[in-house]
């Protein structure tokens with residue numbers, strides 16, 4: 001029986017440089033749609049499983065010892081790893097395959113906050129998406145931008161004896177299917193989504209947060225302040241925690257800006273983005289920690305495994321330093337990459353306008369995000 005490796009073990013093993021090679025035995029289109037990547041480059045080969053079995057000896061000879069074999073659900077990769085083992089080659093199979101990898105969430109605490117509020121960032125490596133739990137141990141917490149895999153948030157809340165009181169989506173996401181409405185319904189708590197992103201109405205219970213609203217986490221003076229930051233979408237809200245960490249959605253990233261074109265109003269929203277950046281973000285203290293909803297490259301991950309930066313560092317980005325609005329708008333609009341075809345469908349799902357069957361949702365929710373307009377720095 002060949003060894004297996006869990007998605008979390010694989011994530012840490014790649015980052016530690018302990019994976020010599022990934023052999024992905026899915027079909028080429030599946031491989032191209034969602035590669036298994038973490039924060040450190042690793043040699044990856046795609047050889048569909050039928051090709052591996054056509055010439056097992058050659059493929060085993062080509063594969064490094066300590067390679068990890070990957071397929072969709074973990075069955076084909078297990079067979080390949082066992083055959084390789086019979087041929088004297090040690091390979092491990094990814095448990096649950098890319099289906100399980102797609103669900104992986106890795107919590108990392110954002111440390112150094114003043115006061116009793118704690119913030120945990122959840123990395124979803126399959127999509128390079130970030131979600132958050134913000135709470136006071138022994139009291140309340142909120143979940144921000146949750147994926148459709150709520151158990152890790154609930155486990156963390158239970159570990160710190162926190163009850164979830166609010167679920168927030170900073171905006172209507174276009175790159176991944178939100179777990180927000182379902183999680184709020186399951187827990188019987190309030191859900192918050194900007195209705196401007198959904199044409200003004202959503203068909204599920206929703207209490208929109210307005211600029212300046214506070215979400216109380218259980219102790220006096222412990223508050224989460226919401227802030228309207230139009231640009232990536234018309235209704236994006238950010239959450240300022242303890243005056244020190246800004247959960248900023250897709251407005252800005254560690255490197256770059258959120259693309260303003262996903263709702264079909266690129267020019268107008270690029271102007272809003274300019275105003276949000278210069279009128280709302282710039283006046284905040286330079287050391288405010290910026291905690292975004294995505295990352296694009298491993299360079300955005302710091303030594304603690306967190307995707308955060310300071311506001312001062314964000315303003316080193318070329319476009320953020322561009323003070324003239326017209327040039328800013330022209331540069332950002334003309335540099336936009338094409339949006340994936342699925343994005344409009346995902347937006348309609350997340351705003352409740354479309355309810356596809358579960359298997360179609362699974363397919364929609366595959367592949368890394370493409371939410372950044374720019375990653376270039378000065």
Ligand SMILES: [Fe+2]
Pocket residue numbers: 171172173174175232250371
């Ligand atoms: Fe987004």
